[in-house]
Amino acid sequence: MRFVGVDLAWGGRNPSGLAALDPEGRVAAEGWATTDGEVAAFLAAHDRDGAVVALDAPLVVANPAGTRRACEAELQRRYGGVGAGPYPSNLGLLGGRVRAMDLVRGSSRPYLTVPRDPRRGTGWWAVEVFPHPAIVELGGLGRALRYKKGPPEVRRAGLRTLALVLAGLAAADPPLRLDAGGLLARELAALAGRRGRALKAVEDLADAHVCAYVALWWWWHGTAASLVAGDDATGAIVVPRPARR
Secondary structure (H helix, E strand, C coil): CEEEEEECCCCCCCCEEEEEECCCCEEEEEEEECCHHHHHHHHHHHCCCCEEEEECCCCCCCCCCCCCCHHHHHHHHHHHHHCCCCCCCCCCCCCCCCHHHHHHHCCCCCCECCCCCCCCCCCEEEEEECHHHHHHHHHCCCCCCCCCCCCHHHHHHHHHHHHHHHHHHHHCCCCCECCCCCHHHHHHHCCCCCCHHHHHHHHHHHHHHHHHHHHHHHHHHHHHHEEEEEECCCEEEEEECCCCC
């Protein structure tokens, strides 16, 4: 089994962040890809023996322009107050094409695209995730981290805090065992002076690792420690919910 995180860009001209974990939470691969074919090739390289793929992108979208999905409305109610509510999505905003679903359906594997509890089984599952509420929950934060918008110095500070959250997951159940010499670690260590596309690339890679860990969390805990916002027909978003001591 592999646990693949995809911070999927909305179009095929911007890079998507990618990460894959093994069942022990170790990083098996990480990087970026731009075209549909490149993203699909990364997935195919890691899902032969089963996978949970967590995509930071709308997966099930059937609602027309000018509306938002029920899953997004629910997350806004739950997490909007801490700055972790999602953006709305609909077929109008997506230009009539649901890229995440196209990616999953284009695979030769029999992916299940509704959030059924994997129960630590072997198979293929694809779920939609949203990093901001996941980070709030996993880090026990009172406020969403600011690392996607604002001045570069604010975004860099947010990424450094996110790095601490991810490092803390080494003691979680299941653990996240980041590679201290890996690509994400090197990118985070070189944040000073990063701005523009170079800074966004680090953000996308970090989000991909969050997504990959949520995939592992979903496989490990399922509905016992996860919020599933929304429903099968209109779309659902999975958020990890660790127990607080």
